[in-house]
Amino acid sequence: MSEDAKSQDKPGSTTHFGFQQVPVGEKRQRVAGVFDSVASKYDVMNDLMSFGVHRLWKRFVIDLAGVRAGEKVLDVAGGTGDLSREFSKQVGPRGLVVLSDINAAMLGEGRRRLADKGVVNLPIVQANAEMLPFAEESFDCITIGFGLRNVTDKDKALRSMCRALKPGGRLLVLEFSKPTSQTLSKIYDQYSFKLLPLMGRLVANDEASYRYLAESIRMHPDQQTLKSMMDAAGFGRTQVYNLTGGVVAVHRGFRIE
Amino acid sequence: MSAPSVLCAAAEIALNRYLRLESSVIEDCARLSGRCIEIALPSASLTMAIEFIPSGARVMPESPVPADVRVSGTPSSLLTALRAGSGSGIPAGLDVQGDVELLGEFRAMVARVGFDPEEWLAPMLGGVAAHRVADGLKRIFDWTRGNTRRMADHGAEYLREETYDLARGRDVGEWIEEVEDARDALDRLEARLRRLENGGNDAPATGREHA
Numbered sequence: 432m433s434e435d436a437k438s439q440d441k442p443g444s445t446t447h448f449g450f451q452q453v454p455v456g457e458k459r460q461r462v463a464g465v466f467d468s469v470a471s472k473y474d475v476m477n478d479l480m481s482f483g484v485h486r487l488w489k490r491f492v493i494d495l496a497g498v499r500a501g502e503k504v505l506d507v508a509g510g511t512g513d514l515s516r517e518f519s520k521q522v523g524p525r526g527l528v529v530l531s532d533i534n535a536a537m538l539g540e541g542r543r544r545l546a547d548k549g550v551v552n553l554p555i556v557q558a559n560a561e562m563l564p565f566a567e568e569s570f571d572c573i574t575i576g577f578g579l580r581n582v583t584d585k586d587k588a589l590r591s592m593c594r595a596l597k598p599g600g601r602l603l604v605l606e607f608s609k610p611t612s613q614t615l616s617k618i619y620d621q622y623s624f625k626l627l628p629l630m631g632r633l634v635a636n637d638e639a640s641y642r643y644l645a646e647s648i649r650m651h652p653d654q655q656t657l658k659s660m661m662d663a664a665g666f667g668r669t670q671v672y673n674l675t676g677g678v679v680a681v682h683r684g685f686r687i688e
Numbered sequence: 689m690s691a692p693s694v695l696c697a698a699a700e701i702a703l704n705r706y707l708r709l710e711s712s713v714i715e716d717c718a719r720l721s722g723r724c725i726e727i728a729l730p731s732a733s734l735t736m737a738i739e740f741i742p743s744g745a746r747v748m749p750e751s752p753v754p755a756d757v758r759v760s761g762t763p764s765s766l767l768t769a770l771r772a773g774s775g776s777g778i779p780a781g782l783d784v785q786g787d788v789e790l791l792g793e794f795r796a797m798v799a800r801v802g803f804d805p806e807e808w809l810a811p812m813l814g815g816v817a818a819h820r821v822a823d824g825l826k827r828i829f830d831w832t833r834g835n836t837r838r839m840a841d842h843g844a845e846y847l848r849e850e851t852y853d854l855a856r857g858r859d860v861g862e863w864i865e866e867v868e869d870a871r872d873a874l875d876r877l878e879a880r881l882r883r884l885e886n887g888g889n890d891a892p893a894t895g896r897e898h899a
Binding site: 667670 | 694741743744746748
């Protein structure tokens with residue numbers, strides 16, 4: 432169990448919200464506030480902030496997930512439904528894709544975007560990743576894209592996702608991580624703390640939310656720590672795939688019997 | 689050195705896409721679930737492991753369990769082994785240690801998958817266009833392969849007949865025969881000398897000595 436999770440077991444304990452320490456119960460509301468604010472501009476900002484590369488990162492996750500026709504897939508913190516849309520094509524009419532997110536505004540945006548693309552038969556569930564409301568061994572594949580760092584108790588969320596997976600099923604975590612090169616790290620810091628809030632202010636009229644984005648990335652566990660957390664949550668054969676020099680990492684683990 | 693994880697991911701994605709073209713191959717993957725092939729490329733100092741799972745295979749930088757079979761060789765010898773299927777034996781330059789039968793099954797699975805570009809293109813281009821594009825690609829591929837083979841033959845012929853950098857097969861054969869003749873003549877000479885040294889009495893007479 433991570434130090435973060437241990438501290439949350441104590442009454443009156445705090446957790447991080449970006450660089451701030453806030454009471455555990457408050458983080459969820461604060462994160463909800465951020466995503467309520469950015470939901471309508473979420474995809475535009477993603478394209479702008481990553482120069483479109485987020486599409487390649489998601490494509491890598493889709494390919495690595497290797498979803499087959501007839502499989503059941505859960506897209507946790509699926510937001511605007513980019514991954515769900517591709518998975519729904521792959522599972523076909525015999526399969527099932529469930530889009531879930533804790534934030535109603537993001538789910539609303541996801542529902543609208545999926546409908547625009549002609550995907551209307553996809554169940555949408557508002558759910559907390561820490562307590563997924565699904566029966567044990569329900570899914571062949573679970574993905575969480577750019578969502579885990581916003582979860583208050585990551586260990587609990589990982590255990591919850593492991594429980595919902597069928598034996599042999601896989602979890603793919605797509606998340607910002609730590610750059611592997613010092614030079615890239617310095618450039619990335621400048622970009623994150625100077626350019627990103629500026630873009631947030633100019634495009635989404637919301638500097639604070641994008642400052643939180645940069646801060647939450649720095650507070651998120653690095654590649655090896657997250658791998659250890661996945662192993663501790665019950666996953667096996669966990670692999671880390673660094674993308675764009677470690678700016679983003681994909682962790683894939685399997686529920687081994 | 690273990691292969692970079694992204695390289696393993698690319699190999700896994702490509703391998704699974706290929707294997708899933710044939711549903712019976714996936715059934716075989718399920719049957720072999722949990723078994724592992726370790727592949728080493730000494731020229732590139734890379735190793736990776738293929739572990740079979742019910743939905744195909746996963747490729748990892750290191751084998752998570754003791755590998756059932758270890759295969760080491762050049763990339764070309766590995767490709768030759770996979771392309772030729774299991775009936776053709778293990779190609780030269782490939783070192784195999786462990787359960788050869790598992791490797792044979794994997795080769796048979798890879799060989800059994802029939803890739804039909806026309807079928808793949810049809811949903812995107814339509815049946816007629818897919819047929820024409822596939823036919824055109826096949827012609828280009830055949831032309832390229834034929835010309836590459838002819839160029840290699842002509843290059844070798846030039847090196848043999850014009851520059852004499854390479855020996856002709858017939859010349860090499862003649863040379864080997866001459867060496868054999870010289871060796872036989874030397875043996876006969878040695879036998880005669882031995883006979884003379886012994887006064888021509890104690891050496892056993894053989895047909896070869898009187899030849």
